[in-house]
Amino acid sequence: MLEDGQRPERPEFGAMETIRRLFSLVKLDKRIYLLVITLAVIGSLAAMISPLIVQQSVNAIAARRPFDEIIGLIIMLGAIAAIEAVISTVNSYALSYLGIEAMYGVRNRMFQHLQKLSLTYFHTTKTGKIISYVTNDVETVNNLISIGLVTVIVQLFQLVASVFFMLSLSWQMTLLPLAIMPLNMFFLLFFSKRSRRYYQVIRKAVSTVTGQAQESIDGFRTIKSHKSEAAVMAKFEAATRAERDAMQRAAPLWSVMPAVFNAITFVSIGGCVLHGGFLFFNGTIDNIGLIFAFIMYLLAFLGPIGTLANFLSEVQNAVVGAGRVLRLLGTRPDMHDPGEPARLGTVQGAVDLDHVSFAYDGTDVLRDIVLSIQPKERLAIVGPTGAGKTTIISLIPRFYDVKAGSVRLDGVDVRQLAMHELRRHVGLVLQDNFLFATSIIENIRYGKLGASDEDVVDAARKVGAHEFIERLPKGYQTQVGERGAVLSIGQRQLIAFARTLLADPPVLILDEATSSVDAYSEILIQKNLEKLLANRTSIIIAHRLSTVVNADTIVVLQDGRIVQKGNHVDLVREDGLYKKLYEMQFAEGNRRTANR
Secondary structure: OOOOOOOOOOOOOOHHHHHHHHHHHHOOOHHHHHHHHHHHHHHHHHHHHHHHHHHHHHHHHHOOOOHHHHHHHHHHHHHHHHHHHHHHHHHHHHHHHHHHHHHHHHHHHHHHHHHHOOHHHHHHOOHHHHHHHHHHHHHHHHHHHHHHHHHHHHHHHHHHHHHHHHHHHOHHHHHHHHHHHHHHHHHHHHHHHHHHHHHHHHHHHHHHHHHHHHHHHHOHHHHHHOOOHHHHHHHHHHHHHHHHHHHHHHHHHHHHHHHHHHHHHHHHHHHHHHHHHHHHHOOOOOOHHHHHHHHHHHHHHHHHHHHHHHHHHHHHHHHHHHHHHHHHHOOOOOOOOOOOOOOOOOOOOOEEEEEEEEEEOOEEEEEEEEEEEOOOOEEEEEOOOOOOHHHHHHHOOOOOOOOEEEEEEOOEEHHHOOHHHHHHOEEEEOOOOOOOOOEHHHHHHOOOOOOOHHHHHHHHHHOOOHHHHHHOOOHHHOEOOHHHOOOOHHHHHHHHHHHHHHHOOOEEEEEOOOOOOOHHHHHHHHHHHHHHHOOOEEEEEOOOHHHOOOOOEEEEEEOOEEEEEEOHHHHHHOOOHHHHHHHHHHHHHHHHHHHO
16 A cells, blocks of 8 residues: 555546657657567467477377488477577567667757756756756656567467467367456456555656665755755655655565466466367367367466566556656746747847736736836846846746736847847846866856857957966866866856956846955956946845945846946945945945954
């Protein structure tokens, strides 16, 4: 029984609908698949001939016929076995090929689909769960393609063919297997239903474990600094315990399943031998070889049921995994490119927010924001935490869509532009910029993938990163490690500046770009920041007001509304929020100086 808290994810589709949707998705080479099924059917037919040859062989031995005749029959059996071996080898290779191709196609399609999803999806779905979808669940697609469907088709064909041959040998002896058939089907359906439920729980538990591991690795520094290893370990152990418990609850079912079908097989064989012997002794059957042949057909009849039972776990696992794959691919992005995107000429960099309102999860974040930023203007946005500063800059490159109003670039609503075109013109430097686990030169080149080495070095030189890069053991070829771990925060920021400068966007957004660096690094960055801001529209968010005093315009946000607007001199003269924030930071700075 499934415990509370370990309920299976409700499947969106039934098993057959999942398989149908999956096969319509993977676009298999139908010629290869048809060849596989054809060869499998031929192999099954060849297997159906073997019992007839065994019948003749046994009868020949019983009748003491010439040994050469018996040898000829044995050679025929060997030839059929060789044909079956060749067909099995070809089919195995073809199915592996189809499964690998399907896995390759689906995994790439999933990753491509992930690139189209909105930020909301990644905010509400754990990274580990997404990784589990793309890795573990796609593996099950391979199993379903290469094992599941062909196995079902071939085994069902063998089931029907064996019944036909059994009836042709003795309808009386066929009655027992047909009478037991409902019992077989009952157990098959019972195990199928239970297996799928357990696999749904297990797949969910595996995703949780993957998510916990991913989160723990990403938060390694925080865990160490707060000495919370024990708490994290307890949380991870709880997740793995849930996975273990789910698998242990399923283990009895998987252990009993083959035993039940083996028992049915032995009872059926014993019953047929007993019944066949009775018919032989009373003269209904006139040759002993028929009983041997019938037993072989009986095994061919029971084999598909046992095989389907054994494959059931894998197929059910694959169906559950395929269902999760389809669920991800069925997730629609919150935002779409327009059918006929507008075209921008030479971008001047004018940005307008026209009565913009925005809510996240039903909570209002911005309320009726009206803001006009002129080309090449330097605008700063300040305010307390939670005022809506980062939300504003997320609307400009259209990471989210406004609830009301519009955001325009050079007079064009950003919703009328293709998103890749829009974001090509808007550069973004964050407080914690992501660096890929590759070389410095490749991280900078990410701003403009076709840039030459000379362009990369020139961008690094302009923002003051060239000097420290040259001092590294391998210079620009230095591997930065996971998330840039081998570099200081200030060095990572300088690389992010160089990357953005290489892209040369007409609109530049700096979101707390210097708040995480030390005082020396901040001075170094501020010294080179002018080269990055020159001749482009720039929007700067900063808690340290010392970094925005030279802005052309300063906008003060509070509770999602603009409460003040002007330059530094004018705002300090006003008795408003900006003056309070400035005086608080000025007083704090004086206290720090006095304590040194």
